[in-house]
Amino acid sequence: MADAARGAVLPFFRAATLVAEDKGDKIADGGFDPVTEADRAAEKAMRAVLAERRPDDSVIGEEFEKHSGSSGLTWVLDPIDGTRGFVAGTPTWGVLIAASDADAVRFGMIDQPYIGERFWGGFGQARMTGPQGARDLKTRGEGPLSEAILCTTFPEVGSVVEGAAFREVSKVCRLTRYGLDCYAYALLAAGHIDLVIEAGLSNYDIQAPIGVIEAAGGIVTDWQGRPALQGGRVIAAAGRVQHAAALEILGRVIAEG
Numbered sequence: 001m002a003d004a005a006r007g008a009v010l011p012f013f014r015a016a017t018l019v020a021e022d023k024g025d026k027i028a029d030g031g032f033d034p035v036t037e038a039d040r041a042a043e044k045a046m047r048a049v050l051a052e053r054r055p056d057d058s059v060i061g062e063e064f065e066k067h068s069g070s071s072g073l074t075w076v077l078d079p080i081d082g083t084r085g086f087v088a089g090t091p092t093w094g095v096l097i098a099a100s101d102a103d104a105v106r107f108g109m110i111d112q113p114y115i116g117e118r119f120w121g122g123f124g125q126a127r128m129t130g131p132q133g134a135r136d137l138k139t140r141g142e143g144p145l146s147e148a149i150l151c152t153t154f155p156e157v158g159s160v161v162e163g164a165a166f167r168e169v170s171k172v173c174r175l176t177r178y179g180l181d182c183y184a185y186a187l188l189a190a191g192h193i194d195l196v197i198e199a200g201l202s203n204y205d206i207q208a209p210i211g212v213i214e215a216a217g218g219i220v221t222d223w224q225g226r227p228a229l230q231g232g233r234v235i236a237a238a239g240r241v242q243h244a245a246a247l248e249i250l251g252r253v254i255a256e257g
Contacts, residue, residue, distance in 0.1 A: 004045040005079060005095045006113040012038035013086065013114055020087045034083045039063050042079035042095060050075055062204050074100050078204040082153075082181030091115050092183040098207035105229070108211020110186045119186045121215025128190060137189045137216040142239030145246065148173045148194035151184035158199030162233065165223075165253035166197055169246050185209035185236055189216040194238045195246055199223075201231035209236065219243045223250045 012018050020034035043063045050059055058069040061077040075097065080086050082093030095111040099122070107122030117130035119137060126137035150173040157166040170176045173195070180187070182205075184196045189212045196209075206228055210220045213236050223233040225247055235250070237243035 001046040001049045001097055002095055002109055002111040002118060004049050005042040005111065008041040008045040009038045009080065009095070010113050012036060012041070014089050018087065020083070034087050035063065036080070036083060036086065038086065039080045039083060043077055046075075046077055046079065046095075046097070060204060062202070072101055073106075076100055076204050076207040078182075078208070081205060082183070085179070085181050090179070092180045094182040094186070096182055096204065096208035098204075098211050100207055100229070104227075105207050105211040105214070108208040108213075108215075110182050110189075110208055110212055112183060112186070117186070119189055119212050121189065121212040124215075126189065126212065126215035126217075128186075137212070138191055139188060139213070139216050139218040139238035140191045140194055141217070142241040143194065145169070145172045145242055146174060148175075148242050149192070150176045150195040150197065151180050151187070151193055152176075152178060152196065152198050153181050153184070154178070157197070158233070161254060161257060162199040165250045166199075168253050169195070169197060169249045172245075172249070182209060185213060188218060188236055188238055189213045191216075191238070194242050196236040197234070197246065197250070199233045201228075201234050203230050206231050206234055221247075223247065223254065 020036050040063050043061045056069045056071040058074040059067040078096035080093050081096045086093040091114045097109040098105050099107040109120040111118045119128045155178055157163040187193045213220050218238050220236045222228045228234045
């Protein structure tokens with residue numbers, strides 16, 4: 001599926017003819033929320049593989065209607081996570097693939113076609129391949145928040161209060177970086193950063209990262225420490241110490257409103 005998506009999406013990346021349509025009615029702030037023919041082409045390519053090999057499985061994707069199957073397994077797809085980055089020509093977008101059942105993500109993959117890096121986790125594996133070869137994935141492990149590297153996609157994070165909560169965590173962390181989309185989750189699984197905090201996510205935004213990060217030894221929950229399978233407010237952490245410390249701050253600021 002990831003190979004098929006790569007073949008479908010790469011001809012569009014940094015192409016002078018790329019056209020981005022605005023689906024701004026889907027986001028609360030009315031900002032530019034692009035979709036491209038590359039998004040649709042990549043999802044169609046993945047769905048074609050599933051139709052041939054796994055016709056009894058359910059499929060949830062960002063661009064097309066849900067396909068309901070009978071097997072109990074659901075594939076959750078985001079053909080281009082980070083379409084704004086894709087339109088801007090930055091290589092921080094990715095193809096997200098997750099296989100889930102009613103209880104948990106069983107396998108997740110984050111694929112960056114342009115760089116040629118692929119991260120996956122599940123069934124006892126956490127691995128990546130790329131220009132520097134193949135290796136196991138392992139998070140940085142536990143450490144104090146004062147030494148943590150924190151990432152998110154948008155400086156605003158979400159609502160006014162969600163943004164305020166994020167900034168309180170950021171004040172304590174050693175370094176904060178923005179705009180990495182799903183690539184931040186891959187960096188966390190690979191042991192380069194400690195925290196990703198976001199809000200307003202959908203299930204197709206987070207299920208693949210959950211599979212990769214948990215297999216690499218990390219933690220992914222909502223801002224109350226509960227499962228984050230359906231998205232919403234999400235925190236991913238390299239270890240329990242960072243996770244607990246960030247949750248305390250987020251919860252306190254949200255409660256204060």
